[in-house]
Amino acid sequence: MxxxxxxxxxxxxxxxxxxxxxxxxxxxxxxxxxxxxxxxxxxxxxxxxxxxxxxxxxxxxxxxxxxxxxxxxxxxxxxxxxxxxxxxxxxxxxxxxxxxxxxxxxxxxxxxxxxxxxxxxxxxxxxxxxxxxxxxxxxxxxxxxxxxxxxxxxxxxxxxxxxxxxxxxxxxxxxxxxxxxxxxxxxxxxxxxxxxxSKSPKALSLAKRAINTVETMPLRDGYRFEQNLTVEMTRHEDSKEAMRAFIEKRPAVFKDEA
Structure with a gap:
């Protein structure tokens, strides 16, 4: 820069x-x-x-x-x-x-x-x-x-x-x-x-994609789009780490890659 x-x-x-x-x-x-x-x-x-x-x-x-x-x-x-x-x-x-x-x-x-x-x-x-x-x-x-x-x-x-x-x-x-x-x-x-x-970079990236996309979409289409992103998130290691951390009552440790 x-x-x-x-x-x-x-x-x-x-x-x-x-x-x-x-x-x-x-x-x-x-x-x-x-x-x-x-x-x-x-x-x-x-x-x-x-x-x-x-x-x-x-x-x-x-x-x-x-x-x-x-x-x-x-x-x-x-x-x-x-x-x-x-x-x-x-x-x-x-x-x-x-x-x-x-x-x-x-x-x-x-x-x-x-x-x-x-x-x-x-x-x-x-x-x-x-x-x-x-x-x-x-x-x-x-x-x-x-x-x-x-x-x-x-x-x-x-x-x-x-x-x-x-x-x-x-x-x-x-x-x-x-x-x-x-x-x-x-x-x-x-x-x-x-x-x-403190959040997962992958989750943040998907959340931003959802925010920027669904704002101008009809309700039904927008919610379906978000659900597809949820499926994508659950397949990422950060999702599994977040669930483990929740169960184990500890801070999650996420990867830096989205």
Whole structure:
């Protein structure tokens, strides 16, 4: 990994991915390409069972780098390459075969909400807020991802007015799992990450496949899909180890391979 604009630390099966593109972790071309590369590599890292993504400084991410956008349309085809890169920031997190926790350390704006709305679990500091300011800066985008996890009226209010949703309100509405003081945010995220990291990598991989697949499937088809994954899990050694550990009343010892 490059570790230039995206810093990655791995310990105890947990990868902490920190966006470090000061002053506001904006999405430059180099930033987006490196972030995608990091998640692609973590997908192929057997020792990693869970990922936390957070930001350095006072802002999680301000989204699009407006200053650099001014040159996007000047190079033939660059507009579409830029849009593709931006899409993939969300996709590489949503499609990650490892659980992803977003520890939102400050404002998440526009495209900067991509890692938030596509993470599996969301926590935020009490100074954070969520907003889609595109309506005020001549852009569009982010509606579909936001509407997937935000309530109908609230999502539309954010899209049409640029309303800044405080983290405390997001927690009250059940959109995020926790709203804590900034100095407690990473420890709260680590508590959840440690719990996830204690599970079977194979079970986590199958659970992520189920989560990402059944969300858009009819009930009957989705449940059948999950049952097929259950059959696959029972044939794995980790399943047998989990059952033995349960009977013997001891912690299970799993393989690192999924």
């Amino acid at each position: 490059q570790n230039n604009l995206i810093k990655t630390e791995i310990a105890d099966h947990i990868a902490v991915v920190t966006m470090t593109n000061p002053p506001v972790n904006a999405y430059s071309r180099e930033f987006t390409e490196e972030l995608i590369e990091v998640f692609d590599e973590l997908n192929d890292t057997p020792d990693v069972r869970v990922i936390i993504i957070t930001g350095q400084g006072k802002i999680f991410s301000a989204g699009a780098d407006i200053k650099s956008r001014g040159n996007v349309g000047e190079i033939k085809g660059e507009t579409y390459r830029h849009l593709r890169r931006t899409r993939e920031v969300a996709n590489c997190i949503m499609e990650c075969n490892k659980p992803v926790i977003a520890a939102v350390n400050g404002p998440a704006l526009g495209a900067g909400m991509g890692p938030v709305t596509n993470a599996d679990i969301i926590l935020a500091s009490d100074n954070a807020f969520f907003a889609l300011p595109e309506i005020d800066i001549g852009l569009m985008g982010g509606a579909r991802h936001t509407m997937r996890i935000f309530p109908h009226s609230l999502a539309r209010r954010m899209i049409l007015t640029g309303y800044r949703l405080p983290a405390e309100e997001a927690y009250r509405r059940g959109i995020i799992e926790a709203c804590v003081p900034l100095d407690q945010l990473m420890e709260e995220a680590m508590k959840i990450a440690r719990s996830i990291a």
